[in-house]
Structure formats: structure tokens, C-alpha cells
Amino acid sequence: MIKFNEKLMQFFSSLFFGSENQRSYKRLRIMLYLAMIVIFLTPLILATGLSVREYSKLLVQQEREQLSWNAMGSRKTIEAFVHELRALVAFVASEHTYDELLDQGTASKLFVDLKEHYNGFVDLGVIDPDGIQRVYAGPFRLKNYDYSGQDWYDKVLADRIYVSDVFMGFRKIPHFVVAVSKKMPDREEYWVLRLSINYDTLQQYIATISTEASHDVFLLNHDGILQTKSHMFGDVLEEFALFSRPKKGEISMNEQSYEGVKFLEACVYIENTPWILGFIKKSYIHGEKWNSFRYRQRLILFGCGALALVVIVQLVSIITGQLQEADEKRNAVMTEAEHTDKLASIGRLAAGVAHEINNPLAIINQKAGLMTDLLEMSNEFQYKDKFGKSIDGIQNAVERCKVITHRLLGFARRMDSALEHIDINALLGEVLGFLEKEALYNHIRFELNLDDDLLTVYSDRGQLQQIFLNIINNGIDAIGKDGTMTITSARRDEANIHVLINDTGPGIPPNVMKRIFDPFFTTKKAGKGTGLGLSITYGLATKLGGNITVESEEGKGTLFTVILPINPKKREGSFHG
Amino acid sequence: MDKIKILIVDDEVEFAEALAERMEIRGFLMETVNSGADALAAIGSTCFPDVVLLDLKMPDMSGFEVLTVIKEKYPSIEVIMLTGHGAASGGSDSMKKGAFDFIMKPVDFKDLIEKIQDAYQKKISTSS
Numbered sequence: 001m002i003k004f005n006e007k008l009m010q011f012f013s014s015l016f017f018g019s020e021n022q023r024s025y026k027r028l029r030i031m032l033y034l035a036m037i038v039i040f041l042t043p044l045i046l047a048t049g050l051s052v053r054e055y056s057k058l059l060v061q062q063e064r065e066q067l068s069w070n071a072m073g074s075r076k077t078i079e080a081f082v083h084e085l086r087a088l089v090a091f092v093a094s095e096h097t098y099d100e101l102l103d104q105g106t107a108s109k110l111f112v113d114l115k116e117h118y119n120g121f122v123d124l125g126v127i128d129p130d131g132i133q134r135v136y137a138g139p140f141r142l143k144n145y146d147y148s149g150q151d152w153y154d155k156v157l158a159d160r161i162y163v164s165d166v167f168m169g170f171r172k173i174p175h176f177v178v179a180v181s182k183k184m185p186d187r188e189e190y191w192v193l194r195l196s197i198n199y200d201t202l203q204q205y206i207a208t209i210s211t212e213a214s215h216d217v218f219l220l221n222h223d224g225i226l227q228t229k230s231h232m233f234g235d236v237l238e239e240f241a242l243f244s245r246p247k248k249g250e251i252s253m254n255e256q257s258y259e260g261v262k263f264l265e266a267c268v269y270i271e272n273t274p275w276i277l278g279f280i281k282k283s284y285i286h287g288e289k290w291n292s293f294r295y296r297q298r299l300i301l302f303g304c305g306a307l308a309l310v311v312i313v314q315l316v317s318i319i320t321g322q323l324q325e326a327d328e329k330r331n332a333v334m335t336e337a338e339h340t341d342k343l344a345s346i347g348r349l350a351a352g353v354a355h356e357i358n359n360p361l362a363i364i365n366q367k368a369g370l371m372t373d374l375l376e377m378s379n380e381f382q383y384k385d386k387f388g389k390s391i392d393g394i395q396n397a398v399e400r401c402k403v404i405t406h407r408l409l410g411f412a413r414r415m416d417s418a419l420e421h422i423d424i425n426a427l428l429g430e431v432l433g434f435l436e437k438e439a440l441y442n443h444i445r446f447e448l449n450l451d452d453d454l455l456t457v458y459s460d461r462g463q464l465q466q467i468f469l470n471i472i473n474n475g476i477d478a479i480g481k482d483g484t485m486t487i488t489s490a491r492r493d494e495a496n497i498h499v500l501i502n503d504t505g506p507g508i509p510p511n512v513m514k515r516i517f518d519p520f521f522t523t524k525k526a527g528k529g530t531g532l533g534l535s536i537t538y539g540l541a542t543k544l545g546g547n548i549t550v551e552s553e554e555g556k557g558t559l560f561t562v563i564l565p566i567n568p569k570k571r572e573g574s575f576h577g
Numbered sequence: 578m579d580k581i582k583i584l585i586v587d588d589e590v591e592f593a594e595a596l597a598e599r600m601e602i603r604g605f606l607m608e609t610v611n612s613g614a615d616a617l618a619a620i621g622s623t624c625f626p627d628v629v630l631l632d633l634k635m636p637d638m639s640g641f642e643v644l645t646v647i648k649e650k651y652p653s654i655e656v657i658m659l660t661g662h663g664a665a666s667g668g669s670d671s672m673k674k675g676a677f678d679f680i681m682k683p684v685d686f687k688d689l690i691e692k693i694q695d696a697y698q699k700k701i702s703t704s705s
Contacts, residue, residue, distance in 0.1 A: 354661075355634070355661045356661075358661030358681075358682045358683060359589050359592070359661045359682060361682070361683040362589065362592050362661065362682040362683040362684060363589060363591045363592045363595065364683075365683040365684065365686075366591075366592055366595035366596045366599060366683075366684070366686075367591070367595045369595070369599050369686055370595045370598055370599050373598075373599055373602050377602070398683055401683075402683050406681065
């Protein structure tokens with residue numbers, strides 16, 4: 001498990017930072033973009049897909065239910081219409097005897113009365129028990145036609161009342177029949193009252209129940225022959241191509257496809273008729289709601305996607321920027337730490353060297369001194385003057401070496417922290433002693449304007465040296481070649497000593513001036529400066545209870561003023577930090 | 578006036594002898610030893626110095642240790658520390674332990690003579 005975790009970490013490390021240990025920010029940025037896009041957009045896309053699927057299912061369910069309600073409602077309407085026709089025919093047959101209806105005048109009057117009541121009636125016929133139409137009222141010449149062989153005639157004798165399919169018959173026009181059979185008063189035979197109804201009537205009736213919920217409504221018989229016209233599947237009496245019988249009493253619903261068009265088909269039996277009611281709903285989810293939903297959903301998807309991308313770009317930019325900044329700071333701190341280590345090592349080395357040189361120097365010094373003493377006591381001899389001058393030369397050389405070793409020891413002492421009374425003018429002299437060669441090579445002249453009556457300050461020698469060394473060094477860097485650095489010491493108020501260091505460099509632009517004491521801020525080229533020099537200098541000055549101010553004018557130069565308290569108030573963490 | 582008796586304690590033999598010779602020329606009564614142990618053995622038995630010039634850094638006993646013993650046993654003897662090392666704390670610490678002063682090598686001879694005379698004056702005034 002631990003090995004797996006290690007391998008996983010190695011994988012991500014190589015993925016984000018490259019195969020080498022050095023961080024590749026471009027690669028990191030790309031990987032972060034990809035990772036965040038996947039993290040942000042995957043749930044969004046999944047949620048969108050899921051909502052499309054679920055809403056689509058909901059809409060389908062809703063439309064199926066709507067179609068089902070429509071089919072049921074329409075079935076009841078048609079059943080009521082048929083029931084009314086059956087009741088009417090039954091009523092006429094019961095209100096009139098067979099003999100009365102055999103009278104042509106009565107039958108014709110009755111037909112006229114019925115047609116006034118319902119215009120869809122085509123004709124009326126009275127058929128005797130042998131199947132011969134004895135009386136006929138209507139536009140065709142069908143009196144004495146024999147119906148005994150016809151299907152509907154047999155059905156009406158069997159069922160007493162019957163509604164037929166739509167058929168052509170003797171009239172050669174599509175129509176259907178509502179007929180009732182009545183027993184003869186004196187024998188076990190049946191006569192039949194038959195009313196023919198125009199197919200158009202049925203078609204118009206179907207047209208009235210066509211709703212927005214469906215694209216096509218029609219009637220079929222039990223053999224799948226269209227009883228009314230269908231917009232999609234053909235004219236009346238044509239065969240319905242996709243016919244399948246529904247279950248009795250139920251609405252059967254099927255998803256069908258016809259000539260490349262998908263649709264939902266609903267079928268239900270009409271009671272007491274040979275008919276099946278058919279409903280067709282095309283592309284059922286393409287409703288207004290669906291389109292509106294899809295539109296809003298796309299808007300949300302693309303809106304959120306665009307927002308997520310903006311956030312990702314900003315976030316990745318911030319993360320990689322901060323990472324890069326942190327790396328740069330870490331590197332600068334490492335560089336500074338290395339630098340400090342080097343300085344400390346040099347300090348220790350310098351102290352050791354100075355000590356080792358001081359002892360033989362002391363011997364040379366005393367031996368030379370002894371020689372001088374002896375020379376003074378001895379009588380005149382040849383070359384006595386020359387000896388004396390040579391010994392003076394040795395002592396001068398020792399004095400020079402002494403200055404150097406004491407300077408080295410002074411440098412080493414900067415590592416220690418101790419408070420003492422310090423002559424600022426002398427300290428400035430020591431610091432300039434370190435830098436005079438560099439200034440000389442760069443044709444930079446030091447102009448000293450020191451107040452001889454300055455009081456000593458009670459402070460840390462090493463830290464003060466570092467403050468002045470940093471500022472003067474920066475000034476030398478700023479001037480480059482050929483210039484002047486004026487160093488002034490003065491007591492401008494009771495409590496403080498002011499040291500003014502004014503260079504004739506190019507000056508500091510206002511935007512740089514704002515950040516001059518910020519840690520890690522540098523205008524030097526990479527590797528040339530850590531951006532910590534002036535920050536540390538400022539920190540040291542404030543720790544010693546003082547302050548540093550800067551004034552600069554572009555093209556003219558810069559003035560650093562170091563303000564040092566003569567007797568600083570001791571603060572916690574000060575001086576010995 | 579009695580001659581000022583001075584003991585130089587320094588492991589650098591050449592330095593100690595040259596310095597002693599120069600000071601003898603100027604009327605001081607000089608003794609030299611080259612280790613802390615020798616110094617402690619001599620003081621009180623063969624040598625009774627007014628002022629001790631004591632090197633801070635020596636191989637066997639450090640100047641601090643010798644100074645501590647001298648000031649414990651013979652508080653009237655004044656000690657001037659000699660140091661070739663740069664640590665300022667060395668000088669100030671030795672003064673806390675009772676040294677009269679300290680002086681950096683290579684020694685400024687005039688300065689040293691003045692400090693010895695000051696130390697002797699202090700010894701006399703303390704004794705009387």
C-alpha cells in the first residue's frame with residue numbers, strides 16, 4: 001500500500017513537474033488546466049446529461065399519459081355518439097309496428113323527420129323476415145333489394161341491434177349501418193329496421209375530437225381497415241399498415257416507425273361497434289416545453305462552462321504565480337543564507353588569519369623596536385643612518401599590516417553582537433577603508449563632511465558597519481563609473497545623529513522608490529541581487545532604534561539618511577537579533 | 578623610586594624576550610615565562626611582579642584561567658591582557674575578571690608603557 005502511494009506520488013510529481021526535479025511552470029500550468037477542467041466540467045456535463053435524460057423521460061411519460069387520457073375521452077365521446085344512434089333506431093322500431101312501417105308514406109315521413117333531427121342519415125329501409133327490403137326511403141333505388149346474404153344482416157338478426165363497419169354496399173359510397181331486428185307479432189320471425197349513415201358524418205365527428213395532443217386520429221375495424229381517413233396512413237377503406245390488435249378494455253400504446261418517422265401510437269376498442277380508435281403522436285418530445293428546456297439548459301451549460309473556464313484560468317494563474325513567487329523567494333533566501341554562510345566562513349577565516357599574522361607581526365615589531373633602541377644606544381658607525389631608516393621602513397610596514405589585520409578582525413567582529421559606545425566618524429572611516437579600492441578603480445570620489453564634535457552612539461558596531469556598507473555599496477553600484485559620494489555626519493537634534501549618504505547616480509524612479517525596502521524586491525539582474533540588502537539594512541536600523549529615509553531625483557542622484565539615536569531605548573528583541 | 582617589576586607571560590618566546598629587553602632598557606625590571614603554568618609557579622615564589630603582561634591565547638592554560646588565579650591569590654597584582662585575536666569580547670571579558678586593561682598585538686610600545694605606568698599607579702594607590 002505504501003509502495004503504491006509512493007508510486008502514485010511519483011507519477012503525479014513527474015506529471016506536474018516533469019521528469020527532472022526542477023519545476024516546469026508551463027507543464028504545471030497545462031496539467032492544472034486539464035485537471036481543473038475535468039474536475040469542473042465533468043460534473044456539469046454529467047448533471048446536464050442526466051437532467052436531459054430524466055426530463056426527456058418525464059416528458060415522454062407525461063405525453064403518453066396525455067395521449068391515454070385523450071384516447072379514453074375520445075372513445076367515450078364516440079361511444080356516446082353510437083349509443084345515441086342505436087337508441088334512436090331502437091326507439092323508432094319500438095314506436096312503430098312492422099305493418100305501419102310497410103306503408104311508404106309513413107316510412108318517408110319518418111325518414112324526413114329523422115333527417116331533420118340528424119342530417120347524417122342517408123336512407124331508411126324496412127326489411128322483411130326473408131331479407132327483402134320492402135320499404136325504402138332515401139335517394140337510391142333500393143326497394144326490394146335482397147340483403148339476406150349480407151354479413152351485417154346476419155349480425156343484426158343475431159345481436160338484435162347492430163352497428164356495421166364502413167362499407168361500400170349497393171350504394172357504392174362509404175357508409176355504415178345501424179340496424180335493429182324486431183320479432184313479428186304473430187310468428188318467430190324477425191323484420192329489420194335499417195338506417196344508413198354517411199361516412200362523412202363519421203369523418204366530421206372524428207375531426208372534431210382531433211386535439212393538439214395528437215397528430216392523427218382515425219377509426220379502424222377489427223381487420224385493420226381504415227374506417228375514416230388518416231393523414232398518415234391513407235384514405236377510408238385502405239389497409240392500416242401497422243395494425244396490431246389492442247387488448248380488450250385497455251389502451252395499447254406502441255412506439256412505431258413509419259417511412260422514417262418515429263411516433264407514438266395509441267389504440268382502443270370502441271364498445272358496441274366494430275371499430276378501434278387510433279391516435280398518432282409524432283416526435284412526442286419536440287414540444288414547446290422541451291425546446292424551451294433545451295434552450296435554457298444549453299444556456300446554463302455554456303454559461304457555467306465559460307464561467308468555469310474564466311475561474312480556472314484565473315485560479316491557475318494565481319496558483320502558479322504564487323508557487324513561482326514562493327520558489328523565487330525560497331531560492332533568494334537560500335542564496336542569502338549561502339551568502340551569509342560564506343560571510344561567516346570568511347569572517348572566521350579572517351579572524352584566524354589576522355590572529356596568526358598578528359603574533360609574528362608583534363615579534364617583528366618588537367625586534368625592530370629593539371633594534372632602534374640598540375641603534376640609539378650605540379656609537380656612530382658606517383651605515384648607522386641607513387640602518388635606522390631601514391628599521392623605520394620595517395616598522396612602517398608592520399603598521400600597514402596592523403591596519404589590515406585589525407580591519408579583518410573588525411570584519412569578523414560584525415558576526416558578534418555587542419553594544420558599545422561608537423565613534424560614528426571612525427566607523428565610517430573603517431567602512432570606507434573596505435570600499436576605497438573599489439571606488440578608486442571606478443573613479444568614484446568620497447567626499448567627507450564629518451562633524452568632529454559628534455557624541456558617540458551606544459550601539460552595535462557590526463550592525464552599524466553592515467548598514468553603512470550596504471548603503472555605500474549600493475551607491476557605488478548605482479553610480480557605476482565616474483561620480484561622487486558625499487558622506488556627511490551631523491547632529492541635527494538632541495537625541496539623534498544623522499549620517500547622510502548622497503550619490504550622483506541615476507536616481508530611483510518613483511515606482512521603484514515605493515518598494516525600495518520591500519524584501520525580495522530588486523531591480524538587479526537575476527543572480528546579481530537577492531533583493532534583501534536594503535530590506536535587511538532597514539530592519540537593522542529600526543532594530544537599533546533608528547530609521548532610514550530616502551530621497552531621490554531621476555538623473556541627479558539619491559540621498560539616504562540614516563538616523564541613529566545617541567542613547568537608544570532598549571526594546572525587546574532589539575540589538576541582539 | 579623602585580623599578581616597576583613586570584612579568585611577561587606569552588608562549589611567543591621571541592616576542593616576550595624582545596619586549597622584555599626593550600623595557601629593561603627603559604628601566605623596568607623584567608621576567609618572562611612562556612606558559613600559564615610557569616607563570617603561576619613563579620609568582621609568589623621566585624617572582625613578585627607589580628604588573629603582569631598576559632597573553633590571552635596560550636596552548637596549555639588560557640590567559641583567562643591564569644588571570645582568574647592571579648586575581649584570586651594576588652589581587653594587588655595588576656594584569657594587562659595582550660591579544661592577537663579580534664574578539665572584542667575577549668578584552669571586555671577579561672576586564673570583567675579584574676584585568677586592568679587589554680591591548681592588541683602588534684603592540685603600540687608607547688601605549689603599552691603608558692598603560693603599565695597607569696596600572697602601577699593604581700597598584701600603589703590601592704596598596705597604600
